Amino acid sequence: MRAYGLLLSFALIFALILVAAISLDCGSSTHLMGLICSSAPTVTNNGEPQSVTVCPAVADAKDYPDGEVAFVLIGTFSSPPSPALPTSVMWGACQQNAPTTGVTVNSAGVAQCASGASGTYTVWATGGPILCNVVGPCGGCGPTANAQLTCP
Numbered sequence: 001m002r003a004y005g006l007l008l009s010f011a012l013i014f015a016l017i018l019v020a021a022i023s024l025d026c027g028s029s030t031h032l033m034g035l036i037c038s039s040a041p042t043v044t045n046n047g048e049p050q051s052v053t054v055c056p057a058v059a060d061a062k063d064y065p066d067g068e069v070a071f072v073l074i075g076t077f078s079s080p081p082s083p084a085l086p087t088s089v090m091w092g093a094c095q096q097n098a099p100t101t102g103v104t105v106n107s108a109g110v111a112q113c114a115s116g117a118s119g120t121y122t123v124w125a126t127g128g129p130i131l132c133n134v135v136g137p138c139g140g141c142g143p144t145a146n147a148q149l150t151c152p
């Protein structure tokens with residue numbers, strides 16, 4: 001009976017520590033993003049996502065080989081699989097809500113700073129089967145998410 005009480009005490013202490021950790025972390029807006037980005041899905045969904053997240057949310061080009069930062073867009077869908085990678089993604093970059101030539105992003109989501117570019121840029125992505133005639137400097141036409149890229 002004494003061993004059972006000891007085991008119950010350890011379980012209670014573990015539960016309290018777990019609740020405290022979750023309570024401290026859940027207040028941050030990056031909690032869910034951190035969970036999604038740390039285990040990025042490999043499956044795709046050809047539907048229109050309800051929401052999207054760009055991972056990583058913040059990157060510094062100097063920390064990546066050749067300054068090339070591979071971003072990925074993860075969507076949350078109303079039907080499985082979810083989360084998943086949208087089958088169609090439009091990528092771009094802007095700075096202070098204006099078009100820029102300081103950063104280029106290819107169709108695979110790989111961003112690179114132009115020679116001489118410095119400062120913080122917004123890398124954006126829109127996902128889903130969206131037909132769009134007008135795209136603003138920082139995205140648009142459906143669920144859009146942003147990430148920050150710092151150029152040296």
